[in-house]
Amino acid sequence: MVNDYEQFIEKIKVKTGIDLSLYKEQQMKRRLTSLYEKHGFKSFLDFYRGIEKDNELLYAFLDRMTINVSEFYRNGKRWEVLEKKFIPELLKNKRNLKIWSAACSTGEEPYTIAMILSKFLPLSEIKILATDIDENVLQKAKIGAYHERSLNEVPIEMKRKYFQKDNDYYVISDEIKRTVTFKKHNLLSDPFEINFDLIVCRNVLIYFTEEAKNSLYNKFSNALRQGGIFFVGSTEQIFNPGKYNLEPIDTFFYQRI
The missing domain is CATH 3.40.50.150 (Vaccinia Virus protein VP39)
Known part of the structure; x- marks a missing residue:
């Protein structure tokens, strides 16, 4: 059976082109679970439904999944x-x-x-x-x-x-x-x-x-x-x-x- 996180990966890939399966699963799950719980969601699919409705959640997700800290006009x-x-x-x-x-x-x-x-x-x-x-x-x-x-x-x-x-x-x-x-x-x-x-x-x-x-x-x-x-x-x-x-x-x- 396809689990909650796998379905989330598929849906995110269709929506944004981003493939979460390329990242270490445990690490990424931990990171995203703390994010969705902070926003009051109970599961990855629940969180995805939120992302569908609210760009702010999409941006928060994008922010959390990339580790690179980069800046405009750095130095x-x-x-x-x-x-x-x-x-x-x-x-x-x-x-x-x-x-x-x-x-x-x-x-x-x-x-x-x-x-x-x-x-x-x-x-x-x-x-x-x-x-x-x-x-x-x-x-x-x-x-x-x-x-x-x-x-x-x-x-x-x-x-x-x-x-x-x-x-x-x-x-x-x-x-x-x-x-x-x-x-x-x-x-x-x-x-x-x-x-x-x-x-x-x-x-x-x-x-x-x-x-x-x-x-x-x-x-x-x-x-x-x-x-x-x-x-x-x-x-x-x-x-x-x-x-x-x-x-x-x-x-x-x-x-x-």
Whole structure:
């Protein structure tokens, strides 16, 4: 007989594209049981019926099932450097920039890039590729609903312009969503596209071995056009950038030479 949790998994997959069977069952059940009990439900199916009726419950579920804690405009000063110094430089030569947010998790990073670019270009001209190995986080990114804590660094005017508040959650506007194409991609084994003007890959490479990092720096460098920019996380300084045909142009920014 199909149990309560298995039915819940099936229904959630149809509704959101998220496959809970890919997570450790005991751990996920524990996490979700405490969530539904907190909201006064008695079973997974009861909880699902609640989700059907109330977006707030759907967002709470999405929040609970992803462990990744990500934020918009994380390390805000670095995004300021991108906006003030490098985007104008890149746009001097061409309007249709080719941009990749690699290992984008639940979407905060590519959506941040889109908001920054919206100060320079109409949204209809912005195209960003965003990839991650985890299909579930990509589905969550496409839904685009975020807990208030993820928006701590978002400038007030961007918050007003591009987010709709729904109780404790903020839903990003469709016009920003349309600028981003999400795809599943494994950094270690899948081929990279080429001729990018900007590649953003932050707070991911710290999880790889030195050998894997070495290979990835080469692959990222080859994926950039000459003069293209590589923006890394605040714990990921490249100690020998010349080895990868990169040169430092600001803290955590490198340029293909």
